[in-house]
Protein backbone atom coordinates (compact mmCIF):
# COMPACT_ATOMS: atom_id res chain seq x y z
CA UNK A 1 0.00 0.00 0.00
CA UNK A 2 1.38 3.41 -0.90
CA UNK A 3 0.14 6.93 -0.21
CA UNK A 4 0.62 10.19 -2.08
CA UNK A 5 -0.56 13.41 -0.43
CA UNK A 6 -1.24 16.48 -2.59
CA UNK A 7 -1.18 19.35 -0.09
CA UNK A 8 -1.88 23.08 -0.36
CA UNK A 9 -3.80 22.64 -3.62
CA UNK A 10 -6.43 24.79 -5.23
CA UNK A 11 -8.87 22.00 -5.97
CA UNK A 12 -10.88 22.22 -9.17
CA UNK A 13 -12.72 18.93 -8.74
CA UNK A 14 -14.78 19.30 -11.95
CA UNK A 15 -18.03 18.29 -10.30
CA UNK A 16 -19.20 21.81 -11.15
CA UNK A 17 -18.23 23.24 -7.74
CA UNK A 18 -16.14 26.39 -7.44
CA UNK A 19 -12.41 25.84 -6.75
CA UNK A 20 -11.46 25.29 -3.08
CA UNK A 21 -8.28 26.47 -1.42
CA UNK A 22 -6.46 25.12 0.49
CA UNK A 23 -7.31 21.47 -0.09
CA UNK A 24 -5.48 18.21 0.52
CA UNK A 25 -6.07 15.15 -1.63
CA UNK A 26 -4.84 11.77 -0.45
CA UNK A 27 -4.22 9.01 -2.97
CA UNK A 28 -3.92 5.42 -1.77
CA UNK A 29 -2.36 3.21 -4.43
CA UNK A 30 -4.41 4.18 -7.51
CA UNK A 31 -7.53 5.54 -5.79
CA UNK A 32 -8.48 8.95 -4.38
CA UNK A 33 -9.03 8.00 -0.74
CA UNK A 34 -9.67 11.31 1.03
CA UNK A 35 -10.24 14.98 0.25
CA UNK A 36 -9.82 17.43 3.10
CA UNK A 37 -10.38 21.18 3.19
CA UNK A 38 -7.30 22.73 4.74
CA UNK A 39 -4.07 20.89 5.41
CA UNK A 40 -3.41 17.56 7.07
CA UNK A 41 -0.24 16.03 8.35
CA UNK A 42 1.00 13.30 6.09
CA UNK A 43 1.17 9.86 7.65
CA UNK A 44 4.46 8.07 7.93
CA UNK A 45 5.72 6.88 4.60
CA UNK A 46 3.41 9.06 2.52
CA UNK A 47 4.92 10.84 -0.45
CA UNK A 48 4.03 14.53 -0.34
CA UNK A 49 3.46 16.78 -3.33
CA UNK A 50 3.47 20.39 -2.18
CA UNK A 51 1.13 22.01 -4.69
CA UNK A 52 1.98 25.54 -3.53
CA UNK A 53 -1.54 26.75 -4.36
CA UNK A 54 -1.48 25.42 -7.92
CA UNK A 55 -4.62 23.94 -9.46
CA UNK A 56 -5.26 20.23 -8.89
CA UNK A 57 -7.86 18.78 -11.25
CA UNK A 58 -8.83 15.56 -12.98
CA UNK A 59 -7.02 14.39 -16.12
CA UNK A 60 -8.53 15.64 -19.37
CA UNK A 61 -10.54 13.40 -21.69
CA UNK A 62 -10.56 13.75 -25.50
CA UNK A 63 -13.77 12.16 -26.79
CA UNK A 64 -12.71 12.28 -30.44
CA UNK A 65 -9.15 11.69 -31.55
CA UNK A 66 -7.41 9.61 -34.22
CA UNK A 67 -4.28 7.84 -33.09
CA UNK A 68 -3.20 6.79 -36.55
CA UNK A 69 -3.81 10.00 -38.50
CA UNK A 70 -0.42 11.53 -37.89
CA UNK A 71 0.36 12.63 -41.39
CA UNK A 72 -1.15 15.44 -43.41
CA UNK A 73 -2.98 13.15 -45.77
CA UNK A 74 -4.58 9.93 -44.57
CA UNK A 75 -4.41 8.23 -47.96
CA UNK A 76 -0.71 8.94 -48.26
CA UNK A 77 -0.08 7.43 -44.87
CA UNK A 78 -1.58 4.07 -45.67
CA UNK A 79 0.09 3.91 -49.06
CA UNK A 80 3.59 4.70 -47.91
CA UNK A 81 4.02 3.25 -44.44
CA UNK A 82 4.51 -0.36 -43.49
CA UNK A 83 2.36 -1.54 -40.55
CA UNK A 84 5.31 -1.59 -38.14
CA UNK A 85 6.03 2.07 -38.89
CA UNK A 86 2.40 3.01 -38.37
CA UNK A 87 2.27 1.27 -34.99
CA UNK A 88 5.48 2.93 -33.83
CA UNK A 89 4.18 6.37 -34.79
CA UNK A 90 0.87 5.61 -33.06
CA UNK A 91 2.77 4.86 -29.84
CA UNK A 92 4.50 8.24 -30.08
CA UNK A 93 1.11 9.97 -30.53
CA UNK A 94 -0.27 8.08 -27.50
CA UNK A 95 2.56 9.15 -25.23
CA UNK A 96 2.43 12.74 -26.47
CA UNK A 97 -1.35 12.87 -25.92
CA UNK A 98 -0.82 11.79 -22.32
CA UNK A 99 1.83 14.51 -21.92
CA UNK A 100 -0.76 17.07 -23.09
CA UNK A 101 -2.79 16.14 -20.00
CA UNK A 102 -5.24 13.67 -21.55
CA UNK A 103 -5.45 10.61 -19.32
CA UNK A 104 -8.39 9.08 -21.24
CA UNK A 105 -9.44 9.22 -24.88
CA UNK A 106 -11.81 7.79 -27.44
CA UNK A 107 -10.23 6.93 -30.75
CA UNK A 108 -13.00 7.83 -33.19
CA UNK A 109 -11.83 5.56 -35.98
CA UNK A 110 -8.68 3.81 -37.08
CA UNK A 111 -7.08 2.37 -33.96
CA UNK A 112 -7.82 -1.21 -33.03
CA UNK A 113 -8.34 -2.64 -29.56
CA UNK A 114 -4.74 -3.83 -29.34
CA UNK A 115 -3.58 -0.34 -28.38
CA UNK A 116 -6.15 -0.27 -25.60
CA UNK A 117 -5.04 -3.65 -24.27
CA UNK A 118 -1.36 -2.70 -24.43
CA UNK A 119 -2.05 0.47 -22.41
CA UNK A 120 -4.04 -1.42 -19.77
CA UNK A 121 -1.22 -3.96 -19.44
CA UNK A 122 1.31 -1.18 -18.98
CA UNK A 123 3.26 -2.13 -22.12
CA UNK A 124 2.93 1.39 -23.50
CA UNK A 125 2.44 4.87 -22.08
CA UNK A 126 -0.69 6.67 -23.12
CA UNK A 127 -4.23 7.59 -22.21
CA UNK A 128 -6.65 4.84 -21.20
CA UNK A 129 -8.60 4.18 -24.37
CA UNK A 130 -11.84 3.32 -26.00
CA UNK A 131 -11.80 2.47 -29.70
CA UNK A 132 -14.20 2.43 -32.64
CA UNK A 133 -12.08 0.20 -34.87
CA UNK A 134 -12.72 1.02 -38.50
CA UNK A 135 -15.45 3.53 -39.29
CA UNK A 136 -18.11 2.17 -41.61
CA UNK A 137 -18.35 4.15 -44.83
CA UNK A 138 -20.27 3.84 -48.08
CA UNK A 139 -18.54 3.73 -51.46
CA UNK A 140 -17.28 7.25 -52.08
CA UNK A 141 -17.91 8.10 -48.43
CA UNK A 142 -15.73 9.94 -45.95
CA UNK A 143 -13.54 6.96 -45.12
CA UNK A 144 -13.19 5.76 -48.72
CA UNK A 145 -9.81 7.35 -49.29
CA UNK A 146 -9.50 6.57 -53.00
CA UNK A 147 -8.98 9.52 -55.28
CA UNK A 148 -11.79 10.04 -57.83
CA UNK A 149 -9.40 8.64 -60.47
CA UNK A 150 -8.70 5.39 -58.62
CA UNK A 151 -10.53 2.08 -58.79
CA UNK A 152 -8.24 0.32 -56.38
CA UNK A 153 -6.62 2.11 -53.52
CA UNK A 154 -5.98 2.02 -49.82
CA UNK A 155 -9.50 0.86 -48.94
CA UNK A 156 -8.36 -2.60 -47.89
CA UNK A 157 -5.47 -1.50 -45.72
CA UNK A 158 -5.83 -2.69 -42.16
CA UNK A 159 -4.78 0.68 -40.76
CA UNK A 160 -7.33 2.60 -42.76
CA UNK A 161 -9.66 4.76 -40.74
CA UNK A 162 -12.61 3.05 -42.36
CA UNK A 163 -13.99 0.02 -44.09
CA UNK A 164 -16.33 0.31 -47.08
CA UNK A 165 -19.72 -1.36 -46.66
CA UNK A 166 -22.75 -0.75 -48.89
CA UNK A 167 -26.26 -2.00 -48.22
CA UNK A 168 -27.95 -3.22 -45.06
CA UNK A 169 -26.42 -6.69 -45.04
CA UNK A 170 -22.89 -5.43 -45.67
CA UNK A 171 -23.26 -2.76 -42.98
CA UNK A 172 -24.47 -5.37 -40.49
CA UNK A 173 -21.59 -7.64 -41.29
CA UNK A 174 -19.02 -4.81 -41.11
CA UNK A 175 -20.41 -3.68 -37.75
CA UNK A 176 -20.23 -7.24 -36.43
CA UNK A 177 -16.65 -7.58 -37.67
CA UNK A 178 -15.60 -4.42 -35.81
CA UNK A 179 -17.40 -5.53 -32.65
CA UNK A 180 -15.77 -8.96 -32.99
CA UNK A 181 -12.37 -7.27 -33.06
CA UNK A 182 -13.13 -5.38 -29.85
CA UNK A 183 -14.65 -2.05 -30.91
CA UNK A 184 -16.38 -0.17 -28.09
CA UNK A 185 -18.68 1.63 -30.57
CA UNK A 186 -19.95 1.26 -34.10
CA UNK A 187 -18.81 4.41 -35.92
CA UNK A 188 -20.46 5.39 -39.18
CA UNK A 189 -19.61 8.10 -41.66
CA UNK A 190 -23.01 9.74 -42.18
CA UNK A 191 -21.75 12.62 -44.34
CA UNK A 192 -18.81 13.71 -46.42
CA UNK A 193 -15.78 15.23 -44.77
CA UNK A 194 -12.65 17.30 -45.16
CA UNK A 195 -9.93 14.65 -45.41
CA UNK A 196 -11.72 12.56 -48.04
CA UNK A 197 -10.90 13.44 -51.64
CA UNK A 198 -14.23 12.55 -53.28
CA UNK A 199 -17.08 14.12 -51.31
CA UNK A 200 -18.40 17.33 -49.76
CA UNK A 201 -19.15 18.06 -46.09
CA UNK A 202 -22.80 19.06 -46.54
CA UNK A 203 -23.86 15.74 -48.06
CA UNK A 204 -25.67 12.79 -46.51
CA UNK A 205 -24.10 9.35 -46.58
CA UNK A 206 -25.85 6.06 -45.82
CA UNK A 207 -29.58 5.46 -46.17
CA UNK A 208 -31.83 5.39 -43.13
CA UNK A 209 -32.01 1.60 -43.40
CA UNK A 210 -28.22 1.24 -43.45
CA UNK A 211 -27.91 3.54 -40.42
CA UNK A 212 -30.56 1.57 -38.57
CA UNK A 213 -28.64 -1.64 -39.25
CA UNK A 214 -25.51 -0.14 -37.66
CA UNK A 215 -27.53 1.11 -34.69
CA UNK A 216 -29.18 -2.29 -34.20
CA UNK A 217 -25.88 -4.14 -34.25
CA UNK A 218 -24.37 -1.80 -31.66
CA UNK A 219 -27.49 -1.92 -29.51
CA UNK A 220 -27.58 -5.73 -29.66
CA UNK A 221 -24.36 -5.85 -27.64
CA UNK A 222 -25.20 -2.93 -25.34
CA UNK A 223 -23.12 -0.40 -27.26
CA UNK A 224 -24.00 2.72 -29.21
CA UNK A 225 -23.56 3.90 -32.76
CA UNK A 226 -21.78 7.23 -33.24
CA UNK A 227 -21.76 9.23 -36.45
CA UNK A 228 -19.56 11.66 -38.30
CA UNK A 229 -21.78 14.39 -39.80
CA UNK A 230 -21.96 18.07 -40.65
CA UNK A 231 -25.27 18.90 -42.29
CA UNK A 232 -28.67 19.21 -40.63
CA UNK A 233 -29.93 16.58 -43.10
CA UNK A 234 -27.39 14.01 -42.01
CA UNK A 235 -27.86 14.77 -38.30
CA UNK A 236 -31.63 14.39 -38.60
CA UNK A 237 -31.31 11.08 -40.38
CA UNK A 238 -28.95 9.91 -37.63
CA UNK A 239 -31.42 10.98 -34.96
CA UNK A 240 -34.21 9.11 -36.74
CA UNK A 241 -32.06 5.99 -37.02
CA UNK A 242 -31.28 5.98 -33.29
CA UNK A 243 -27.63 7.06 -33.47
CA UNK A 244 -26.46 7.94 -29.95
CA UNK A 245 -23.86 10.58 -30.68
CA UNK A 246 -23.13 12.98 -33.52
CA UNK A 247 -19.62 14.33 -34.07
CA UNK A 248 -18.56 17.69 -35.59
CA UNK A 249 -22.04 18.97 -36.61
CA UNK A 250 -20.60 22.21 -37.95
CA UNK A 251 -23.66 23.17 -40.00
CA UNK A 252 -26.09 22.74 -37.08
CA UNK A 253 -29.29 24.78 -37.18
CA UNK A 254 -31.83 25.48 -34.42
CA UNK A 255 -34.44 23.04 -35.64
CA UNK A 256 -31.92 20.19 -35.89
CA UNK A 257 -30.51 20.93 -32.43
CA UNK A 258 -34.01 20.62 -30.98
CA UNK A 259 -34.53 17.28 -32.74
CA UNK A 260 -31.22 16.00 -31.33
CA UNK A 261 -32.30 17.18 -27.88
CA UNK A 262 -35.67 15.47 -28.15
CA UNK A 263 -34.08 12.19 -29.25
CA UNK A 264 -31.40 12.38 -26.55
CA UNK A 265 -28.53 12.50 -29.05
CA UNK A 266 -25.22 13.66 -27.54
CA UNK A 267 -23.17 16.25 -29.45
CA UNK A 268 -19.36 16.20 -29.62
CA UNK A 269 -18.06 19.30 -31.41
CA UNK A 270 -14.45 19.30 -32.59
CA UNK A 271 -13.48 22.91 -33.15
CA UNK A 272 -9.74 22.58 -32.67
CA UNK A 273 -8.94 20.72 -35.85
CA UNK A 274 -10.79 23.18 -38.16
CA UNK A 275 -9.22 26.11 -36.37
CA UNK A 276 -5.63 24.94 -36.60
CA UNK A 277 -5.89 23.61 -40.16
CA UNK A 278 -7.52 26.84 -41.37
CA UNK A 279 -4.71 28.85 -39.82
CA UNK A 280 -1.75 26.56 -40.47
CA UNK A 281 -2.87 24.08 -43.12
CA UNK A 282 -0.56 25.47 -45.80
CA UNK A 283 2.42 25.31 -43.46
CA UNK A 284 1.37 21.75 -42.51
CA UNK A 285 1.26 20.79 -46.17
CA UNK A 286 -2.30 19.48 -46.32
CA UNK A 287 -3.77 19.03 -49.82
CA UNK A 288 -5.86 21.82 -51.40
CA UNK A 289 -9.18 19.92 -51.28
CA UNK A 290 -8.63 19.24 -47.57
CA UNK A 291 -7.82 22.87 -46.74
CA UNK A 292 -10.76 24.26 -48.74
CA UNK A 293 -13.25 22.09 -46.83
CA UNK A 294 -11.57 22.70 -43.46
CA UNK A 295 -12.04 26.44 -43.95
CA UNK A 296 -15.72 25.98 -44.88
CA UNK A 297 -16.34 23.87 -41.79
CA UNK A 298 -14.40 26.28 -39.59
CA UNK A 299 -16.58 29.23 -40.60
CA UNK A 300 -19.63 27.62 -39.00
CA UNK A 301 -18.04 25.71 -36.11
CA UNK A 302 -18.53 28.25 -33.32
CA UNK A 303 -22.04 29.21 -34.42
CA UNK A 304 -23.01 25.51 -34.38
CA UNK A 305 -21.76 25.25 -30.81
CA UNK A 306 -23.73 28.36 -29.78
CA UNK A 307 -26.88 26.79 -31.24
CA UNK A 308 -26.20 23.51 -29.41
CA UNK A 309 -25.66 25.34 -26.12
CA UNK A 310 -28.92 27.27 -26.53
CA UNK A 311 -30.81 24.07 -27.31
CA UNK A 312 -29.50 22.48 -24.09
CA UNK A 313 -27.74 19.55 -25.75
CA UNK A 314 -25.31 17.38 -23.80
CA UNK A 315 -22.02 18.65 -25.21
CA UNK A 316 -18.76 16.72 -25.00
CA UNK A 317 -15.26 17.73 -26.03
CA UNK A 318 -13.22 16.31 -28.89
CA UNK A 319 -10.21 17.63 -30.73
CA UNK A 320 -10.24 15.47 -33.90
CA UNK A 321 -6.64 16.56 -34.38
CA UNK A 322 -4.84 14.91 -37.28
CA UNK A 323 -1.38 15.19 -38.81
CA UNK A 324 0.79 17.97 -37.42
CA UNK A 325 -2.20 19.13 -35.33
CA UNK A 326 -1.79 16.14 -32.98
CA UNK A 327 0.26 18.04 -30.35
CA UNK A 328 -2.43 20.73 -29.92
CA UNK A 329 -5.47 18.81 -28.66
CA UNK A 330 -5.94 21.07 -25.63
CA UNK A 331 -6.81 23.98 -27.95
CA UNK A 332 -10.34 22.59 -27.92
CA UNK A 333 -10.99 23.87 -24.39
CA UNK A 334 -10.20 27.49 -25.20
CA UNK A 335 -12.23 27.36 -28.42
CA UNK A 336 -15.28 25.83 -26.73
CA UNK A 337 -15.03 28.38 -23.91
CA UNK A 338 -15.92 31.09 -26.45
CA UNK A 339 -19.44 29.68 -26.59
CA UNK A 340 -19.71 27.91 -23.24
CA UNK A 341 -17.47 29.83 -20.84
CA UNK A 342 -14.33 28.36 -19.27
CA UNK A 343 -15.99 26.27 -16.56
CA UNK A 344 -18.35 24.48 -18.96
CA UNK A 345 -15.56 23.94 -21.49
CA UNK A 346 -13.44 22.34 -18.75
CA UNK A 347 -16.39 20.26 -17.52
CA UNK A 348 -17.04 19.08 -21.11
CA UNK A 349 -13.46 17.73 -21.26
CA UNK A 350 -13.71 16.06 -17.84
CA UNK A 351 -17.02 15.25 -16.13
CA UNK A 352 -19.31 15.36 -19.19
CA UNK A 353 -16.92 13.37 -21.38
CA UNK A 354 -16.62 10.75 -18.63
CA UNK A 355 -20.41 10.45 -18.61
CA UNK A 356 -20.59 10.27 -22.40
CA UNK A 357 -17.94 7.52 -22.43
CA UNK A 358 -19.72 5.79 -19.54
CA UNK A 359 -16.63 5.81 -17.35
CA UNK A 360 -17.84 8.41 -14.84
CA UNK A 361 -17.77 5.95 -11.95
CA UNK A 362 -13.99 5.79 -12.40
CA UNK A 363 -12.66 9.07 -13.84
CA UNK A 364 -13.68 12.60 -14.87
CA UNK A 365 -13.80 14.28 -11.45
CA UNK A 366 -11.69 14.46 -8.30
CA UNK A 367 -13.92 12.61 -5.84
CA UNK A 368 -13.32 9.98 -3.17
CA UNK A 369 -13.31 6.51 -4.69
CA UNK A 370 -12.36 7.61 -8.22
CA UNK A 371 -9.13 6.53 -9.87
CA UNK A 372 -6.23 8.93 -9.32
CA UNK A 373 -6.02 10.58 -12.77
CA UNK A 374 -4.82 14.03 -11.74
CA UNK A 375 -3.20 17.14 -13.22
CA UNK A 376 -1.39 19.88 -11.33
CA UNK A 377 -1.60 23.10 -13.33
CA UNK A 378 0.52 26.18 -12.76
CA UNK A 379 -2.24 28.70 -13.33
CA UNK A 380 -5.95 29.20 -12.92
CA UNK A 381 -7.77 27.59 -15.86
CA UNK A 382 -10.95 29.49 -15.03
CA UNK A 383 -9.12 32.78 -15.61
CA UNK A 384 -7.12 31.50 -18.55
CA UNK A 385 -8.48 28.33 -20.13
CA UNK A 386 -5.70 28.64 -22.71
CA UNK A 387 -3.29 27.49 -19.98
CA UNK A 388 -3.75 23.90 -21.21
CA UNK A 389 -2.07 24.83 -24.49
CA UNK A 390 1.23 25.27 -22.65
CA UNK A 391 2.36 21.86 -21.53
CA UNK A 392 5.12 23.39 -19.40
CA UNK A 393 2.32 24.63 -17.15
CA UNK A 394 1.34 21.03 -16.45
CA UNK A 395 3.62 20.23 -13.54
CA UNK A 396 2.25 16.84 -12.56
CA UNK A 397 0.39 14.20 -14.53
CA UNK A 398 -0.77 11.26 -12.46
CA UNK A 399 -2.58 8.38 -14.16
CA UNK A 400 -4.04 5.48 -12.22
CA UNK A 401 -2.00 6.57 -9.20
CA UNK A 402 1.32 6.63 -11.09
CA UNK A 403 3.36 9.74 -11.82
CA UNK A 404 3.60 10.11 -15.59
CA UNK A 405 5.13 13.57 -15.26
CA UNK A 406 6.47 15.37 -12.23
CA UNK A 407 8.60 18.47 -12.57
CA UNK A 408 8.53 19.76 -9.03
Ligand SMILES: [Zn+2]
Nearest residue numbers: 064066108320
Ligand atom coordinates in the same frame (compact mmCIF):
# COMPACT_ATOMS: atom_id res chain seq x y z
ZN1 LIG B 1 -12.71 12.38 -36.69
